[in-house]
Structure formats: C-alpha cells, structure tokens
Amino acid sequence: MEYFLLPRTSSLDVRWTGVFEARSGLVESSHHNPHYELIAVAEGPVYLQVGERQMVLKSGETLLLKPWEQHSSLKQTESGRFFWVQFSSDPPLHELGSSTNYSEDLNIVHALPNELRTSSRSDVDGLLIPRQFQLSNRYRLMTEFERLIEESNEPEGYYRYRMSLILAGMLGLIAEELRQSSNEFHIPVSFLTFRRIVNYLDETYTQNVRKEAIERSLERKYEYICQVFKKYAGITIVTYVQQLRIQRAKYLLSNSVASLQEIAAEVGFEDPFYFSRVFKKIEGTSPTVYRERTEIGLE
Incomplete structure (x- = not known):
C-alpha cells in the first residue's frame, strides 16, 4: 500500500469540489490538474484509468491523486x-x-519532542493518508463531502475557511480509520507517563523540584520517571527544568526592569551566579548581554 504524510501544520486550501456521475457520458476524457485530488466513491463500481493503471473502485473506497x-x-x-x-x-x-x-517511523507518538514546552520544532508529525483505502463507515465521509459542496456552491462569509476545516476533517477521518484498522499504531503506557511528567515539570519548574515530590505526584519510582523522560524527550529532567527556567528568564529580561538577582529568584535559582552560568551555557551569552541586545532589537 502507498501512503502520503500530511504534516499536522499544513495549510489546506480547497480549490474545486463536486460530484461525478459515471452515466454522464464523460468516458475516456483525460483529466489533469495541478493540485491533489481526493476521490470518494458514493456508489460503485467506478472504473478509472490512473496513469497506466486501470482501477475498479467500490462503494466507500477513496483514492488520493497526485498533482498533474x-x-x-x-x-x-x-x-x-x-x-x-x-x-x-x-x-x-x-x-x-x-x-x-x-510502523516504525509513523507511529502515533513519533513527534515526541513537541511535547516539551521549550521545543521549537514544528510539523514533524502528521496524518498518514493511504493512497487507496476502503472505508468501513463511508456515510460520514459522504456527509462531509455534501457539506463541502454546499459551501462551494453557496459561498457566504468565511466559506473558504470553513471548506479548509471540512477538508481537514475528511482527511482526519481517513487517517483515523486507517489507524484503528492497524495493530501497528498504539500509544504505550510509558508515553502517557511521559506526558504526566512533562505536565508536572511545566507547573513546578520554578520550585525546588525534589525527587520525593515527583515520586509522590506521579506515583512512580524516580529512577523509572527519569528513564521514561529521557527515552521520549532525549534530555534529562534536570536539563529540561533548566531550559524552562531560562525560557522564563529570557521573557523577564526582555519585558521587565527586574534585576538579575530578582529574575534568578523568580525562575527558581537561589544563586544568581549559578543562574548566569546556566543561562550562558544554554543561550551562549550572559543574561546582561542578552538584555542589552533585546533592548536594541538584536534578539
């Protein structure tokens, strides 16, 4: 089976939509267009020639065509x-x-770094869309197609925005049914634990994050918590807490007149000199220089 990966942050734009009736007589009329085209069979069979390939599509079957x-x-x-x-x-x-x-590269949890608040990565994950697929519940997709055509034929207000949302939902339906039909896609229990760890750290990073407190909150041994976090995040808990603190410190340096000592204390550092060392290690420059650069618009 062939697949397409639709990045999660993709901007979708519906160009044209409609219904094709095989009895219309437009047989052997060749079509090309510069966009992707999603076909969903309402009543089959439908006989198509795609490139050199002859296809017979049944009711509820979808086909995704490439541009041109x-x-x-x-x-x-x-x-x-x-x-x-x-x-x-x-x-x-x-x-x-x-x-x-x-099954290895596109598991449901393949975009793990994006769980971290300090991550700047984007569109690294997406929907897995099969080129050809048989839906078990085709009526829901057909209903969405009817909504899409209605928006196209009777445009009003933000109709293009609504059409993009409908299309995204349709592609999501196909991707979700593929996921449910395959044993390859699953969310490990350890990943759920990882999300709990991240949420806890995001809420408590300015405090003295002690081993015992983490264990009580997550009801897991600290060694296991560290192992799970490192597996999915690729960094240690200590490193992530430092990143969170420096992320907040950068905002305060740029948007307040608080002293370095006050900022260090607010983000969780008892020693302002240690705060400066960690800041320089992560950002490559001192807090003072960072503040000066933001004041003159260099950051």
Missing part, C-alpha cells in the same frame, strides 16, 4: 458516482511509497 496525475473514466455505468475535491497543501504531502516501514 493523469486520470479518466473508463466505463459508463448506471450507478457509478463519486465525490471529488481538488486541494493544495503547504507544505506539500510527503509521498512515502509502498516500501516505507511506516
């Missing part, structure tokens, strides 16, 4: 009918192909 991919209807039938939508995506979908080991 040649396609045409092969056979006129009395019942063949499918919805279609052409759309663009920025960034574009990433084509994975049939040989990709998606």
Whole structure:
C-alpha cells in the first residue's frame, strides 16, 4: 500500500469540489490538474484509468491523486458516482511509497519532542493518508463531502475557511480509520507517563523540584520517571527544568526592569551566579548581554 504524510501544520486550501456521475457520458476524457485530488466513491463500481493503471473502485473506497496525475473514466455505468475535491497543501504531502516501514517511523507518538514546552520544532508529525483505502463507515465521509459542496456552491462569509476545516476533517477521518484498522499504531503506557511528567515539570519548574515530590505526584519510582523522560524527550529532567527556567528568564529580561538577582529568584535559582552560568551555557551569552541586545532589537 502507498501512503502520503500530511504534516499536522499544513495549510489546506480547497480549490474545486463536486460530484461525478459515471452515466454522464464523460468516458475516456483525460483529466489533469495541478493540485491533489481526493476521490470518494458514493456508489460503485467506478472504473478509472490512473496513469497506466486501470482501477475498479467500490462503494466507500477513496483514492488520493497526485498533482498533474493523469486520470479518466473508463466505463459508463448506471450507478457509478463519486465525490471529488481538488486541494493544495503547504507544505506539500510527503509521498512515502509502498516500501516505507511506516510502523516504525509513523507511529502515533513519533513527534515526541513537541511535547516539551521549550521545543521549537514544528510539523514533524502528521496524518498518514493511504493512497487507496476502503472505508468501513463511508456515510460520514459522504456527509462531509455534501457539506463541502454546499459551501462551494453557496459561498457566504468565511466559506473558504470553513471548506479548509471540512477538508481537514475528511482527511482526519481517513487517517483515523486507517489507524484503528492497524495493530501497528498504539500509544504505550510509558508515553502517557511521559506526558504526566512533562505536565508536572511545566507547573513546578520554578520550585525546588525534589525527587520525593515527583515520586509522590506521579506515583512512580524516580529512577523509572527519569528513564521514561529521557527515552521520549532525549534530555534529562534536570536539563529540561533548566531550559524552562531560562525560557522564563529570557521573557523577564526582555519585558521587565527586574534585576538579575530578582529574575534568578523568580525562575527558581537561589544563586544568581549559578543562574548566569546556566543561562550562558544554554543561550551562549550572559543574561546582561542578552538584555542589552533585546533592548536594541538584536534578539
């Protein structure tokens, strides 16, 4: 099976949408368009030629076409009918192909660094969309297609915004049903523990985060907590707490007139000299220089 990866932060733009009736007589009429095209069969079978490949799509089956991919209807039938939508995506979908080991690379928890508040990474995770897929509950998708077409045919107000949301929901339905149909996708218990750890640290980082307090809150041994956090975050708890404190300190340096000693105390450092050493280690410059640069707009 071939797959596309839709980055979670992609901007989706619906260009055109409609319904194709196989009995319309537009058989062997070749089509190309510069956008992605999602087809969902309402009534099958539907006979299509996609490139060199001849396909028979059943009711409830979806097909995702690439930009400029040649396609045409092969056979006129009395019942063949499918919805279609052409759309663009920025960034574009990433084509994975049939040989990709998606079970390892695209697990539901593959974007773990984004759980951290200090992470600046974006769109590293996404929806796994099969190129061709048989839906078990096709009526929900067809209902969304009808909403999409209604918005397109009777535009009013922020209709393009609503169309983008509907399309995102449709792609989400396909991706979610794929996930539910595969044993490859799961959320380990340790990942849930990791999220609890992150939430706890985000709320308590300005305090003296003691081993005993973490154990009581999470009801786990500290050694296990450290192991789980390092596994998913790639850094230690101590490092993350320092990052959180410096993140807050940077805001205070740029947006307050508090002294370095006051800022150090507010973010959890008892020793302002140690605060300065940690700040320089993480940011590559001292708190004083950082404040001076932000004052003249260099940061």
